[in-house]
Amino acid sequence: MTVGTGTAPKLGILAGGGTLPGMLAAAARGAGRGVFMVAFEGHTDPAAVTGFPHLWSRFGAAGTVIDRLKREGVGELVFAGPVRRPTLGELMPDWRTAKFIARIGTRAFGDDGLLRAIARELEGEGFRVVGLHEILRDLVTPAGPVGRLTPDAQARVDIARGVEVARGLGALDVGQGAVVQQGIVLAVEAVEGTDAMLARCAGLARTGAGGVLVKTRKPQQDRRLDLPAIGTDTVRNAHAAGLRGIAVQAGGSLIIDRAGVAAEADRLGLFVVGVEVPE
């Protein structure tokens, strides 16, 4: 993996769910870089932080987290992995969190605009917020097929429609994914996540050529935050849902374990393709 140089400042990882935070920590350490992880109760997989210096916290405890990151000498921060967005009522905000919420207003709350506000706040505290794609450059989706198969004419039409829908949904700051089969939009993604969306597609699919999963980044979203991601599980779930392939935005999404994704796609007979999306 390509990572920052050994002279880079200590990296703080705000760890969401899944394996990404652990991969990132291992890669940064492998490149000789100091790492400190913040794990969130109910979101972070404990396995992801095992073996790395870390703090367990809850979302509402911004004061504790910021103080600790400063004490650890963290210079750069990165968001890694999905989090289930909390409501204001779930937060039990500490003093610093409450001040932050008062400043951004509760209307922005629950919106992905929230992530941008958090990033700005952390930069105001003296941290540099960097994107995952700047640290793990090999994760960024390339243009063209990943694996052996490529989309046929019908699949290309479905991909074009899926890009239109996923981008439109992203512009509304709702989600990043859609499933299209023979021109019919079977499903669009909100907070349930891609795997849950795929799970319901099996029951919605029409006969004939299967559909495609399309994921694009939100056009207005800061590239350092919340890039859409797929992995080998996504390929298996897409196959189980009767889909023929997956299209993700080249340069605007992440493929976790690209070799594994290619192998799984080849084994199951799916295409996985990076598509250029005009921004």
Place this chain on the structure above:
Amino acid sequence: MTVGTGTAPKLGILAGGGTLPGMLAAAARGAGRGVFMVAFEGHTDPAAVTGFPHLWSRFGAAGTVIDRLKREGVGELVFAGPVRRPTLGELMPDWRTAKFIARIGTRAFGDDGLLRAIARELEGEGFRVVGLHEILRDLVTPAGPVGRLTPDAQARVDIARGVEVARGLGALDVGQGAVVQQGIVLAVEAVEGTDAMLARCAGLARTGAGGVLVKTRKPQQDRRLDLPAIGTDTVRNAHAAGLRGIAVQAGGSLIIDRAGVAAEADRLGLFVVGVEVPE
């Protein structure tokens, strides 16, 4: 119910699912109007056509349907009730259907643009296509509360966000519904339908004040076709999903059995409100 006058031409009802086609047929007959129904295999509830002259057909058999409607002396046609959109592969088109598909192109297929193309085609055959809201005027959602309860400040914020999302989704020609809780878009609707969308919200809901279901019509959609609708089932399903209320577009949606909806909403403690949406 308000219906057309007894001197109106015979009404052909293209019957989708649910109780709406039967209600429409009964109301038209009650007003002394001749009725002929077209039921679609796998879509129309047999109970809806019982007692009315009708033809069972499949979607791909446009030739048979059009010939029969002419022979029955039908002058006006109305689409009533939802249909599961078929793919080209499922259609097995007869000669007239195939000509139609060749003319509109398979790219429009599966899209709601399809409905508009079908309406144009039927008008080309000499029928007048009318909207359900022109025949059953009492079904059209009024502005303001239906029932006793009204949305509070948080619910009004959620409704505003829901209108934005549902309209945006409609402009993409995808769906007409969204569920928003405390600013978080829990779910957006594609082909699964409102009841299936509500069913998954229970597992996605956050603690605290419950969410709202919002349904608006697609901005570009012909008002005669596919207006969003709610009924007593929608109220019960929204309650089961932990929602606090339902907002539907005033003048741009249908409430089936308004008195029943009001009573059920009052009983379960939900608001149901017609909201004005700038077009």
